[in-house]
Amino acid sequence: MLNRILRPAAPMAILPVRLVIGFAFLMHGWQKVFAFGFKGVTSYFVSLEIPGAGFWGVVIPLLELLGGIAILLGFLTRYAAAALSVSMIVAILTVHLKAGFFPPKGYAYPLLFLGGSLALLLAGPGPASLDRALGREKSR
Numbered sequence: 001m002l003n004r005i006l007r008p009a010a011p012m013a014i015l016p017v018r019l020v021i022g023f024a025f026l027m028h029g030w031q032k033v034f035a036f037g038f039k040g041v042t043s044y045f046v047s048l049e050i051p052g053a054g055f056w057g058v059v060i061p062l063l064e065l066l067g068g069i070a071i072l073l074g075f076l077t078r079y080a081a082a083a084l085s086v087s088m089i090v091a092i093l094t095v096h097l098k099a100g101f102f103p104p105k106g107y108a109y110p111l112l113f114l115g116g117s118l119a120l121l122l123a124g125p126g127p128a129s130l131d132r133a134l135g136r137e138k139s140r
Contacts, residue, residue, distance in 0.1 A: 014119065014126035021116035022072030025084060029065025036061075048094060063087060071120060074129020077137075081120035088114035 032041050042057025050056060064087070067080040088110050096107035103109060124137050131137040 011127050014123045015128050017116050017119050018071055018074060018077070018125060018129070021113065021120065022068050022070075024068070024113065025064045026068030026072060029061055029063070029068050032061035033065055050094060060087060071125075074125035074131050075134075077125035077129060077131050078121055081117045085114055085117040085121060088117060 036044075038058050038061060041061055042053050045053035045057050063083055067084045070076050070080040071084075092107045092110045092114065096105065096110050099105035099107070101108050125131045129137065
């Protein structure tokens with residue numbers, strides 16, 4: 001019975017994933033850009049000995065901020081999700097993995113961000129999106 005009731009809503013199943021992942025990335029990007037600043041993020045990347053820290057200290061905050069907005073709107077969703085997935089893989093491998101699974105420094109949260117991003121990459125933005133409205137994504 002529950003299956004019969006919920007089946008018509010199945011095409012909208014990706015919407016809460018898109019909204020939560022988009023909002024979370026937006027907020028993390030906002031924090032990096034407006035609270036820590038590019039210099040603060042770059043300094044942190046330097047402390048981690050990340051090659052090209054000056055470049056990545058600008059790119060990653062903007063990716064999270066603008067990628068989060070794009071995902072929230074469902075615009076260029078697969079591209080934003082792909083870029084953010086790569087970013088989360090690098091974050092897990094370079095920062096969080098050595099701290100174990102559990103928060104606050106472990107890889108649990110970045111793994112959830114990665115899973116949500118990969119879901120969006122594979123499923124697309126869903127029907128309630130700019131990509132769909134603009135004809136960039138077709139209904140299946």
